Amino acid sequence: MGNPKRWTTRTMVLLATALLGTGAVLAAGGGAKADAAGNSHSIGAATNSRLAKLQRPIELRPTTSEAAGDYEVVGSAAITMVKTVGTNLDPNDCATTDPISVPAGTTVQYCYTVTNTGTEQLNYHTVVDDQLGVLLQNFPFALTPGASAFFTAQTQIDNTVTNSATWDALINLPPTVGTVTVALNGANHTWTNDIDILLVGPDGDSLVLMSDAGGGNDLIGTNLVVDDAAAAPFPTGLIASGTYRPTNYGLSTTEFPAPAPPSPWGQPETAGTDTLTSIFGGTPAFGTWSLYVVDDTGGDSGSITEWCIDVQPAGVSGCNSTGISIPSSGPGSPYPSTIDLGSGPDASATDTATVTALFPNITVAPGSLSGTVLEGDSDSHVLTISNDGDADLFWNLFEDEALGGGGSTAYAVNNAVDEYTVFDVTAPDVLPNIAAFPGSGGFINAGEIVGGVLYILENNNTLYDVDPATGAILQTRVTNPPAGTETWSSMAVDPTTGTVYLGSTDVVTSSLYTLDLATATATAVGPVGTAGLIGIAADGAGDLWGYDLVTDNFLSIDKSTGTGTVVGPIGFDANFGQGMGWDPATDTLYMAAFNNTAFAPELRTVDRSTGGTTLVGVLGSTTPGVLSQLGFITFFNAGSCSSPTELPWVGVTSNSGTTGVDDSSEVLVTFFSAGLPVGVYEGLLCVESNDPDTPIVEVPVTMTVDTMPFLDGFETGDTSRWSNAVEN
Known part of the structure; x- marks a missing residue:
């Protein structure tokens, strides 16, 4: 289960407890109080032997007056810290375990316990966790020599993680800037x-x-x-x-x-x-x-x-x-x-805790269901959902129509002739005119199909909701522009999360954004660190890719920060006429770009391991027969299971379930032909689960409705369902 998962902080609860004989709970800002139930709490001395310790004698510290040069010699300040983790979410409970293993998606509680092992009272505390961020910032609490304190913080575990925390303690606050x-x-x-x-x-x-x-x-x-x-x-x-x-x-x-x-x-x-x-x-x-x-x-x-x-x-x-x-x-x-300008904390300690995330692993068999059903009859099949992962599999089953697209058919706007086109990627020389698409006078720079709707973005920030089958505009909106002089250059949807990303560039700097399709609002993720990000695409693993037309490099992009890492050169001098899209039917990454050297708009495939590209063909050389310039290239990236639709001729015995580790669940699927004319009926069964690598499994279903034909008194065609019984 190698797909990177998200790390998301959900809740944080702070609790400090001193062994001063009072058993009081100290809230942020100081002062003693009881908890909501009127109880007070204390904690014993740390018993975990994994103590990460940094001790140094303190020679000088500022006095409370913070006057320049007003210092005094003090004794020795030192602390130890133990970081533990558990699944008890009571903020008063400090876990004693580390490491632990939990199913992905579980909320855990980290506990940070500090002990003053020096001779100085420590009064201000800062704790920074490399995953959860700053948890305490100069928190006022009198930690006397020999005393201990702890606080807890909660987060959801979506991936295996070992995170490190550092506890810094001060005798007095350092001077501040005037x-x-x-x-x-x-x-x-x-x-x-x-x-x-x-x-x-x-x-x-x-x-x-x-x-x-x-x-x-x-x-x-x-x-x-x-x-x-x-x-x-x-x-x-x-x-x-x-x-x-x-x-x-x-x-x-x-x-x-x-x-x-x-x-x-x-x-x-x-x-x-x-x-x-x-x-x-x-x-x-x-x-x-x-x-x-x-x-x-x-x-x-x-x-x-x-x-x-x-x-x-x-x-x-x-x-x-x-x-x-x-x-x-x-x-x-x-x-x-x-x-x-110096001085660090009077005492500091660091420790780590490890949580292993456990994931289910779904398999669905058979991969498709089909049958021939006579008029007015029914036909049943068994669909088996298995889990050979390390955590329980939670699944839902729903139906959907077998939509068009979904592989080998690409969708684009050809800016050279202001046409919306749907074309076969194996024959890119033919770009059929599906509908006129002049936009509002700008250049169509980005587009992506999400949930059966094609979203097209113009460089003047106009966002179009478009019917991908006809090119008809369903809605027109305006999104906020990117920062500075950058303009929108590309769009991609992560098929594992549904998150929509935007790329922007001014061919000097480039940035990554997310796009909320409900509000048409773009939110900055961060700079990509490359000059001319002109195309992005996300593949079935949720990995985000891009390419730069200034450096002619292929990039791997961090979705959480926007940072791009060069994978390798694309192998040609790319210009605009841009676009990149992932074909889910073949797991192929396609790139559209104008080749300056060949002076031709080209469709290429991309090797994600090296960045190298392979020419498929020249775009639009036959139809429309002009020097074409695509604004984007996209597929039904989210798959056909993006819009649940009831199939009236399909029935299932269960729409949801939990399948344990190394176990399987059976669902009886029945085709009903009653009231349907002779013909072929197609659709999808969609198994949605908490397997992060395969969140949706599509099972094509096909029912052929047949009749019982007779010719001159004799049956013809498929007679396998007829009995051979003879009555006397």
Whole structure:
């Protein structure tokens, strides 16, 4: 069961219990209280031997006044932490088990137990779990030497996971930021307008310090200070050494690739109203400050000899004199350049817990059912649903019509002639005109069939709901545009979840979004990290793929972050005329693209393991016989079981059930011909289950209704159902 599953945090309950002889429960913010039932709770000393421990003597710590330079020598601070996990969801219960195994979809409860093994009272606590995120942030709780405390957090397990948590404890809170000043010393560049600079604080907050300022002028050994209190922003002309306010003149062109945090970033004048104080004020002064420098246009380069930061009233400052090299285009080096303003937690400990997700594995036999039934008669068959997985199989059975499509028939819009076309992928030279589809004057960029409806997206953000059989427009709506200067380029549905994804690009940057078809609302997932994402498609395993027409690379795309990973080159110089779709009938990934070298629109298949492509044929070379340009290519990706429809001639003895591990369930399926004329009747039985690898199993059903023909008094045709009994 190798398909990646989701990790989704569902519930979080925080509980801290101190062994101070009171048995009191401390809620967030401090203070003792009983639980809802009036009971108090306590926990004994940790007995789990798997203690992850980090101990160090504390030499200096800030006093509560946080005055600059006001420190005192203290003793030794140390903690141990044990992370356990169980299925008892009582927030007062701390599990004693790790690892555990549970059926996928089970909600589990993690317990984080800390013990103060040092000589200092620890008063503030931060816990970060690498899967659940920040669980406690400077939580106030007096953990005296020798005392223990715990809290719990719940989440649904959809995949096997080993997650790590770190508990940081402080004697006193570190100083916070009042004001920040940044110095850029020895700045050089041959076209100042190209420079974009982003400052990121220890908590991940960010602000654009400078972007698209200075015009085409040089910086030569210029010393710059960025300060909210400056008299003026950076000018659009020549920048002399001096002090300036944070400034961004080019919001739409400013871009900081990973590992910089994703947008949105704090935007100063004129792109926004953010300042150093509004972004960083009140955040921790201690920690790592990062400077990301990018050249956003090719042709010129530069450097920064040194940068420094000063934080008040904490009275902490530092410089990095390594120097930053700014290339003619792209991120500087190093990227980022960092300054550590120190101090970490007084004590810290880390531990892990493992939950193995158990999955069912469905098989349905036979793969299809068919029979010949005489008029007014019936015919029965046994359908067996088996489970050879590790968890119970929960299944539902419903019926559906045998829809058209579903393999080898592709659906597209040909922008060259404004036509909606449905074509055979084995003969891409013929693109039949099903219906005129001029749109609203824009370029049709994306499309996908979901639940029997074809959704088509134009680059002016118009969304069309279309009947895939006729090309008739059922509804017209408008979706929100992607951020910046990007436009929509592609659409795909994940057949395992039904989630619809959108790709966008401006051929400089690209992003991934999800699309809510009910509201026509697009929500950003994240940057793809490639220049020209022009086509995306999801296959039967739920894996998302894409290709870039700038780099001519095939990509694997992380659906949770949007990050694209290069699989390999597609093997030709691709241009627009785009599209990518997965054919469920053959498990084939198809790509439509204009080949610049051959100067022809082509249909290709894609090898998902290498990214290499194989030419199928030239699109539309026979019909319509022009240089065609597809806006997308799609199939009935979700399968025909996407729209349950009752088949009046089919009956089943059970519509749902639970099949245990290494067990099977039988369903009697009966065909009824009563009232039906002679002919062939087709449909589908759809077995939907909690097997994540095979959430739907389609079983084609075919009934042939036959009559009992006579010719000159003798029966003809199929007489196998006639008896040979003779009465005397």
